[in-house]
Amino acid sequence: MKYLHLVIANLRRHTLRTILTIASVALALFLFASLRTVLTTLHTNSQFGGARRLVSTNATGIVFVLPVSYANRIKSLRGVQSVSWANWFGGKYGENSRDFFAQFAVDPESYLGMYPEIELPPDQKEAFIRERTSAIIGKRLVDRYGWKLGQDVTIKGTIFPGDWTFTIRGIYTPTNPAIGDDVLLFHHAYLDERIGRPGIAGWFIVEIEDENNAGAIAKGIDDQFRNSSAATKTGTEQAFQASFATMLGNVSFLMGIIGTAVVFAILLVTANAMMMSARERTAEVAVMKTIGFSNRTLFGLVLAEAGFIALVGSALGLGFAKLLYPVVNFNGFGFLPGFNVTTMTMAWGALLAILLMLASGLVPAVRAARLPIVQALRRVE
C-alpha cells in the first residue's frame, strides 16, 4: 500500500492518455460482452422448446405453407394430444423500420393451451378467444407504444396487404424469455377470413402425450403427407428453433470474427499505449534502481499500473454492458429476446482483462526489472 501513491502518480502523469487508455479497455470489453451476449442469446433461444411439442413445416421450406386441414389428420395419429397452427404475418406499425415487431396469426384456444409459458389473466384470455378481431400483446409493446386494453391498433400488412385493425384484449407475460415480450398474437380465423379462406398455415405445433415417442410420431406425420402436394417436415420444437439459429449461424459466425478482430485491434492499441507509457520512463526506472528499488518491486509497480488500467477499464466496460441492456430493455429489435449479459460472459471478460494486463504489463515490467542501470543512466546523464 505504501507504493500506491507511486502507481497513482504515474497514472496521472498523462491524465488524458490514461483516461483514453481506460476508455479503450472499457470499449473493448463492452463490445466483447455485447457480442458474446448476442451469441449466447441466440444459443439459449435455440434451446427453447417444450419437450412434448413437435413442429411440422412444409418440407420444401418454412416460407411455404401447409393446408390447415392437415390439423385433423395429425390429431388423429396415435400419441398426439392436440394440434395448433400459426402463420407469420409480417405487418408494419408506423413508418420507422425500428418499429418492427413480430405478429403471428394463431388458433387462440389450442395455441394458448399448448404454451403455458405465455401467461395471461383468465379474463383476458377468455376475451381474446371470444373476439375474432382481438389480439394479445407482450408487455414491451405496451411500454413502447403505450397501448392499452380495449384499444384498436392498425397494422399495415406486407405479406397480406391492407390495414388490419385489432382490438387489444390481453397483455401477456412470458415466463421464458425466449418467447419474447414484444409479439402480437391474433386470430388465425380472422386472417383466413380476410384473405378469402384459403385455409393455409405456416406451421403446425403438435403436442404429444409422451416425449419418448417424439421420433416415431414425427415420422408418422411426415409419412402421412409424403406423397401429397405439400409434404411435411416434422421435428421437435427445439430443432425448429435451432434451425432459425442455424439460419443466423453464418451471421453470428461473421459477427464473431469481425467482433473478435475489433476487440483485439482495440486491445493491441491499448497494450501499445501502456507499453509506450512504461518505455518513456526508462530513466526513472534506472534512478529508482540506483536508490535501491529491487527488480521485483519495479516489476510489481509497472504491472500494478497495467493492472489498474485493465481493472478500471474492464469494470466500466463490463459493468456498463451488464447494466445498460436491462435498463433500455434491449432485445435486438425482437430478434434477441432475453438479451442479458450472463455471469459467464462477465467471467470471460474479467479473464480477458487479466490477459490484457499481462500482455501489456509483462513486457515493460520485465524490461524495467532487467534494465541495466549503468547503460540506462548513461543515456540519462
Place this chain on the structure above:
Amino acid sequence: MALVEIRDVYKSFQRDTQRIDVFTGLTLDMEAGSFTALMGPSGSGKSTLLNLVAGLDKPTSGVVRVGGVEVSAMSPGQLAGWRASNIGFVFQSFNLLPVLTAYQNVELPLLLTNLSGRDRDERVKIALDVVGLSDRADHYPRQLSGGQEQRTAIARAIVADPTLILLDEPTGQLDAKSSQEVLTLLQRLNNEFNKTIIIVTHDAHAAERAKSTLHLEKGDLIEKRHMASAR
C-alpha cells in the same frame, strides 16, 4: 580500516569489437568521514569508479569493499537492498521523479525500509530542513529552480542516513550561486553530520571544497592531494 577499499580492480568495456580497459589494477582506500573529489578528463574512469563503489556496476576482476562488505560479490537483489540503506546517490541532472512532489521524492528511499508512515514523515522533514527546503515540500520538480532540485536530490540521498554519499557532477547543471549553495551543503553534511562523500567533478572550485582530491587519468590514480583549506 578504510570505509571504501578498492583492491586490484580491473574494469573493461566491450564497444563493438573493441575492448576498452578503464582500470588495470586500481587500488585505493577512502576513509570514513572523508570528503573526496574525483577529478580527471572525460573517459578517465571517474564515473565508472563511482558506479563500482555504488554497486551499480561490477569490476571485471578485483574487489570493491564498502564498510567491510564485498560489494563486488553481491547479487543484484542483495545490491538493491544494500544500496537502499548504505548509499545516497546524486546525479548531475538531478533525476527527481517529475510526478512526485519534493516531499515524495525525498521519501522514496524510505519506502524501501520498514519505517512507519510517521517515522518516514519525521525523517523527510528533517532531510528537507537540512537542505533548507522545508517550505518547498509540496512543490513539484518543475516548480523548483535547478539549485532547489539538486538540494532536493541531496535530501533524497541523505534521508535514509546512508554510509556513503556519492555525487556525479552535482554542480554540472547549476549556475555559480546554486553551485556554491550545494557545495556548502555538502561541506556541512561532511563536517556536521560526518557523512563520507565522494564527488565526481570537472570543476576545480568544487574540488577545492573537498578534503582530498584524487586525479584519475586513463584509469590510473596519478595524484592524491589533501586540501588543508577545505573547511
